[in-house]
Amino acid sequence: MSGPFVLRRSAGLKIVLCFSAALLASCQTVHPIWPAAPPRAAVDVALEARVRSIVSSMTLEQKVGQMTQPNIHSVTPDDIRRYYIGSVLNGGGAWPGEKMQAGVEDWLKLSDAFYSASMSTDMKVKVPVIWGTDAVHGHNNVYGATLFPHNIGLGAANDPELIERIGRATAAQVRSTGITWTFAPTLAVVQNPRWGRTYESYSSDPTLVRTYGEAMVRGLQGQLGTPASALATAKHWLGDGGTLHGKDQGETRTTEADLARRHGAGYYGALRADVQTVMVSYSSFTDTATGKRWGKMHGNQHLIDGVLKRRLGFNGIVVSDWNGIEQVPGCTKWRCPQAINAGIDLVMVPDDWKQFIQSTVDDVRAGRIPMSRIDDAVSRIIRVKLRSGLFDSSPATGPRPGPESLNSPQVRLLAREAVRKSLVLLKNDGGVLPLRRDGKILVVGKGADSLPMQAGGWSLTWQGDNTKTSDYPNADTVLAAMRKALGKHSVDYSADGAGVNIGRYSAIVLVAAEKPYAEGAGDIGFPAPLRHSVRYPEDLAALNRVSGKGVPVVTILFSGRPLSANDLINRSDAFVAGWLPGTEGLGIADLLIADANGRAAFDFTGRLPFDWPAGDCLPQQGGIQFPRGYGLSLAGTRNLGRLPEPVPAVACPPESR
Ligand code: GLC
DSSP, X not given: OOSOOEEEEOSTTOEEEEOOGGGGGGOEEEOSSSXXXXXXXXXXXXXXXXXXXXXXXXXXXHHHHHXXXXXXXXXXXXXXXXXXXXXXXXXXXXXXXXXXXXXXXXXXXXXXXXXXXXXXXXXXXXXXXXXXXXXXXXXXXXXXXXXXXXXXXXXXXXXXXXXXXXXXXXXHHHHTTTOOEEOOOBOOOOXXXXXXXXXXXXXXXXXXXXXXXXXXXXXXHSSTTSTTOOBOEEEEETTGGGBGGGOTTOEEEEOXXXXXXXXXXXXHHHHXXXXXXXXXXXXEEEETTTOXXXXXXXXXXXXXXIXXXXXXXXXXXXXXXXXXXXXXXXXXXXXXXXHHHHTOOBEEOSSOHHHHHHHHHHXXXXXXXXXXXXXXXXXXXXXXXXXXXXXXXXXXXSSOOOGGGGTOHHHHHXXXXXXXXXXXXXXXXXXXXSBOSSSOEEXXXXXXXXXXXXXXXXXXXXXXXXXXXGGOTTOBOHHXXXXXXXXXXXXEEESSOTTOOGGGXXXXXXXXXXXXXXXXXXXXXXXXXXXXXXXXXXXXXXXXXXXXXXXXXXXXXXXXXXXXXXXXXXXXXXXXXXOOOOSBTHHHHHHHBBOTTSSBSSOOOOOOSSOXXXXXXXXXXXXXXXXXXXXXXXXXXXXXXXXXXXXXXXXXXXXXX
8 A cells, every 4th residue: 555544534424445646546435334336337438428418408398208107008109209208117917908918019019109109209319218017027917928936936946047047038038029128126135924025035045135136137138238138127125025024015124234234135236237227115214223214215315316326336227116106205196306306217107197297397497306316317217228229229120039039948948947946845754756657646726727826926917816827828737737747647636625536546736825916915914824724724625635545645835935834734745835936837747756767857956045934923933944945855855744733823923024
């Protein structure tokens, strides 16, 4: 170190470490809580000059139009042109022409209509519209698309390389429909499985979420500006997985240091992969170290502008969540200067977008929003669009992956591999798995022949409901997969196991399942017990009909989270946590059924991404039955034996998270 070493305490907690003049450029603000900004790509001088030139040519109305993101159902291409709309989205269950079975050509046609409209405005420099979608486990809004396991199952796979391949395949699916942006990955580090979005989280382990965040963004974005690249979204900033009781859109009560270390982990990975957009969380933050109630994240200037943008150096787009701005005190769906001043650049205002434009223009003219903030927001939007290649050609008519990207044999094999790697074997007493091929199998349970339960939420519709198995033409339920693997005549089915002569079968495969849900609709409200059979008694009833009859029972649980299931596990010889595997049921058959030589074609490699509860309440309260990282393989599995079956908890004790 040469020359004087200068240590200056700047305002607040930051300490500026500046070395000798020669190294002054190496000044690093060492913040006691937040890490230094990850290494960023060198500034693209030519691109930045283009950004400045375009922004300086825009009127205020054009700038605010760029910051507006309506849902496709509430805007026409002519609206895009007249109001200079910068972005659209299709919310869960919003399809072209409101047709669930809309084909790739329908998606491309609408995309090109929006794009052409945006390029026919009276702006000095035309700015193309960008379309965002929730492709969160494959291109899940699109009829016929291959759906991957939801994130919780991918977390069980513990395979970052697989995640990157899934990201690449998902990007190709998205781009094949003329869309260039997906609102994924969710980087929540979930602390309470009551949350209806637990399945969107990879794990409760921040280190895994960080590694996966980087891998998924690299897979999705690939080489920015190329035809197979889709913009990624790190979401939801910040602390969405830490709310009290796992309440959706609830209050995260923790220290800022924990927010940084635990809940911020995924973002450090995503930023290292140059993620281009970040979506703000509906949750609120209360700092338990200082007692400060920061309130809703959509109005948190310290964490959005101060930390994400300035401290961590994020120079892409911060997008609000669906009507998220209305949750900021004093705001509505269409007016929130506080949110824009906090650092939100693009506002997801699905329906009230005309009022949003007018009220925001008014707020700027009245000085409630500085023009510098508007210019920064629009610069970020233009910057990301330039980086994405949108200015170069229409995503609908330019070079792009073909329609086979949605469900080609290669994509289905990748999803099938992901299913295999996601399954976690919790019990295999007597080594009943893998099952012999020469027997006759009875498949039981409502979830065994239900793609909606197998895929979960965010599948064709927002909640994954109001759909049926036939709405998934390129998919296999567990029943279909078992019949493909063993032959139709070797596999019978009973939804509830009633009236069946069990003795006719060499083994029984029972699928217990949650019904599909998304977001708050899936919350298990405190203090309700987490026991699966309390919410779905029909699965235990079916198991009681078929177990204990001298025929081995293999139970698979389709769930969006770990659940209290000792009663199901005790009535099963083998028990598999299946999570929400998506369309490729054959990945399950691959692990359940032996090869022609009676040996396992594949082994179980999945490991729990969350602690599995022993009792009906949180593991922290009722104990951990299986810790995060647990999972059996087929070799040398010792018997689990009988687990304690707690008397059903009527209500759980108070929770700290
Ligand atoms: C939802 C979700 C968010 C999603 C957005 C658009 O409310 O919170 O994850 O990307 O709306 O569908």
